[in-house]
Amino acid sequence: MPDDDELVAEVLRGSQAAMEVLVRRHYREVHAFLCRRLGDQQVAYDITQEVFAKVLTSLSAYRGPGKFANWVFVIAANRCRDFIRAAEAARGHLSPSRVPDDLRDDTADVWDLFERRLREDRVQTALQALPDAQREAILLSYFHGYRMREIAEITGVVESTVKSRIRQGLAKLRHELQRREDTPREQDA
Amino acid sequence: MNRTHNPHSRDHLAEWTSRIVDELLGQSDNLDDSAHAQDAVHEADVDENDARIVAEALLEWDVPPMTESALEELLGALRPLVPASLDEFRFASAGGVHRSFWCDAKHTVQRVPLTYWVTSGVSYMAALFFAAAGGIHAYSALFLVGPIPALLGVREVFRGREQGMAELELTCTRSGTQVLFSKMSLLALFSLGMNTVLSLLASELFGLEMWRAIACGLAPWAALSGTGLWIATRTRSGPVIVALLVSWLGGGGALIATSWLGKCLLSLSPLAYAGLALIGLALVCFFAVALHGSKGVEWIVDGDR
Numbered sequence: 001m002p003d004d005d006e007l008v009a010e011v012l013r014g015s016q017a018a019m020e021v022l023v024r025r026h027y028r029e030v031h032a033f034l035c036r037r038l039g040d041q042q043v044a045y046d047i048t049q050e051v052f053a054k055v056l057t058s059l060s061a062y063r064g065p066g067k068f069a070n071w072v073f074v075i076a077a078n079r080c081r082d083f084i085r086a087a088e089a090a091r092g093h094l095s096p097s098r099v100p101d102d103l104r105d106d107t108a109d110v111w112d113l114f115e116r117r118l119r120e121d122r123v124q125t126a127l128q129a130l131p132d133a134q135r136e137a138i139l140l141s142y143f144h145g146y147r148m149r150e151i152a153e154i155t156g157v158v159e160s161t162v163k164s165r166i167r168q169g170l171a172k173l174r175h176e177l178q179r180r181e182d183t184p185r186e187q188d189a
Numbered sequence: 190m191n192r193t194h195n196p197h198s199r200d201h202l203a204e205w206t207s208r209i210v211d212e213l214l215g216q217s218d219n220l221d222d223s224a225h226a227q228d229a230v231h232e233a234d235v236d237e238n239d240a241r242i243v244a245e246a247l248l249e250w251d252v253p254p255m256t257e258s259a260l261e262e263l264l265g266a267l268r269p270l271v272p273a274s275l276d277e278f279r280f281a282s283a284g285g286v287h288r289s290f291w292c293d294a295k296h297t298v299q300r301v302p303l304t305y306w307v308t309s310g311v312s313y314m315a316a317l318f319f320a321a322a323g324g325i326h327a328y329s330a331l332f333l334v335g336p337i338p339a340l341l342g343v344r345e346v347f348r349g350r351e352q353g354m355a356e357l358e359l360t361c362t363r364s365g366t367q368v369l370f371s372k373m374s375l376l377a378l379f380s381l382g383m384n385t386v387l388s389l390l391a392s393e394l395f396g397l398e399m400w401r402a403i404a405c406g407l408a409p410w411a412a413l414s415g416t417g418l419w420i421a422t423r424t425r426s427g428p429v430i431v432a433l434l435v436s437w438l439g440g441g442g443a444l445i446a447t448s449w450l451g452k453c454l455l456s457l458s459p460l461a462y463a464g465l466a467l468i469g470l471a472l473v474c475f476f477a478v479a480l481h482g483s484k485g486v487e488w489i490v491d492g493d494r
Contacts, residue, residue, distance in 0.1 A: 012272055019271045020264055027263065028254055034254040046253065049263050056270040119249040126246070142205055142247050148212045167213055174239040175246050 004068035012059055023052055026069060029144060036139050037080050039124060047083060051076045072152045073144070079134060084132055087143050126176035134169030137162050206240045298375070305345055309338035309380065313387050320395060327395040328405050335384050335406035336413030337434065342376030343417040344430040377414065377473070384410055385419040389477050404462035411469020413437060418476035 004025070010018030030051055034044035054075050062071055127135050136155060140146045148166070152159040255263070300395040316334035320327040392402040413433070420429055 014272050016268055016271050019267060023264060023267060024260070027260065031255050032252050041253075045259060045263075048255070049266055049455045052263065052267055053270055056267055059272075067446065119246075120251075123250045127437055138243075138247075141209060142244065147208075166209065168208075168241055170243050173246075175244045177242060 003066075005064045005066065008059060008064070008068060010041055011056070019056065022068075026072055027052070029069070033073070033076060033139060033144060034080060036127075036143060037136060038083065039128070043083070047076075047079055051079050054079065058163055070146075070150055070153060073140070073146075074156075077140075077154050080136075080154075081132070097106060122177065129176050130169050130172055134165045134172070137165040138169045138173065141166060202241070202244045206237055206244050207293070209240050210237045249258045301345055305338075305341055308341060309383065312337045313383060316387065317391065317394070320391065327391050327397055328401070329441075331384075331388055331391055331402055331405040332409055333438065334387070334409075335410040336417075336437060338380035338383060339377065339410050340417050340430055340434045340437070342373070342380055343414065343421050344427045345376060346373050346421075357368040380410065380414075381407075383468075400459065401462070404459070404466065408462050408465040408469065409437075411473060413469070415469045415472020415476065418473060422476055 004022065007018045007025075011022060027048060031048045034047050034051075035041060038044050038047065051072065055072055058075075062068065074186055120151045127138075130138070133155070137151055140151045140154060141148075146154065148159050148162045151162045155162065312334050316330040319325050320330040325333075387400040387401060387405045389399065391397055394400045417430055417433055420433060
């Protein structure tokens with residue numbers, strides 16, 4: 001199977017098939033990142049489309065080798081920041097939306113689904129309490145396997161800033177999760 | 190980037206927890222920052238247990254993938270953004286067989302690596318040089334070097350099947366075997382043309398009989414091309430073609446060293462040359478037609494990891 005750089009060369013020569021393989025290879029990671037970052041499936045889909053459109057129109061500016069995935073994430077992270085800024089300016093804040101029920105596995109036990117939804121809500125709400133930069137760094141690190149140095153490249157800051165963001169983010173997140181876990185117990189008591 | 194991880198597995202949780210603590214403590218990447226990072230970690234009071242608590246929570250957070258129809262829609266929106274340099278090729282089939290053949294050929298020239306053209310050219314130059322320097326008989330040089338570009342071409346044709354995404358693109362408008370056929374024809378024409386030019390040049394430079402010089406290059410060209418195609422269609426392996434080429438050069442070189450080959454080539458009758466060339470050409474035609482009429486090439490298109 002050709003690697004990303006070979007596919008990029010083919011796309012630049014006009015290959016639709018190479019573009020398709022390249023997008024199929026990376027859309028899942030990008031879409032999942034945007035979903036978690038923006039908390040909205042539909043918005044994530046629209047931004048995924050914009051990200052890949054930007055990737056294709058600026059493909060000649062890509063400087064490999066072997067950094068295509070990082071390059072796509074740089075574009076995704078930038079586009080995401082632009083969107084969040086615009087949305088915050090327009091609405092004050094972004095509210096996390098629910099994943100539509102029809103996308104769920106309906107064969108699972110209802111109670112399991114309910115519990116799962118509660119756990120996901122807890123994580124999402126706790127993450128929403130973090131500043132955007134900290135949330136972004138933690139998502140890239142945990143869900144996409146990027147190391148600090150790569151996150152620094154993607155987000156355009158120095159590595160020590162990423163470390164600081166993750167450190168502070170983890171501390172806040174742990175605190176938020178702990179708080180949300182304790183609150184219902186206190187109410188029960 | 191570790192793309193093989195599964196963020197919803199316990200293994201990933203453990204791996205991430207230990208990695209993130211290592212990185213925050215500055216043990217893995219940037220030693221210059223380690224002192225600063227250690228201070229900072231201490232200050233923020235983050236330890237492996239905290240990372241584990243967070244990871245346990247994140248482990249639960251799954252997002253549903255994009256549906257296939259949404260992905261198709263996405264690809265449809267992106268298609269017009271692909272650079273249009275192959276458009277000429279894509280619509281060439283409307284222009285008929287001849288036009289599409291030359292379009293394929295034109296595209297083939299772009300796909301064949303520069304090393305092929307350079308190696309072929311250098312081998313012809315080397316043959317002329319050694320013949321001029323008196324190292325080998327001119328007929329022997331033509332005989333030995335004749336099949337080199339053709340065999341390298343067979344290797345290129347079959348190598349392209351394994352890794353050319355452009356071929357995949359071309360199969361949208363015509364079969365993979367048509368693409369192979371056009372590539373093979375172009376490389377055969379190139380090697381045949383170069384052989385003829387070399388033979389004419391050699392006959393001019395060294396005062397050789399023209400027909401004999403041409404036949405000296407043509408006969409092994411046809412015989413080895415046919416053999417190479419036969420082997421390639423059965424083994425589907427590039428190294429075997431290289432082995433055949435090495436054997437040809439080794440065996441031919443050994444014969445030339447005894448100067449027996451030059452004398453033998455000079456004494457062969459025109460009929461023998463013609464017979465050898467005809468057998469080779471028949472082999473080439475047979476395997477080319479068999480390849481063209483086959484069911485084609487199976488391409489694996491799996492972008493999903």
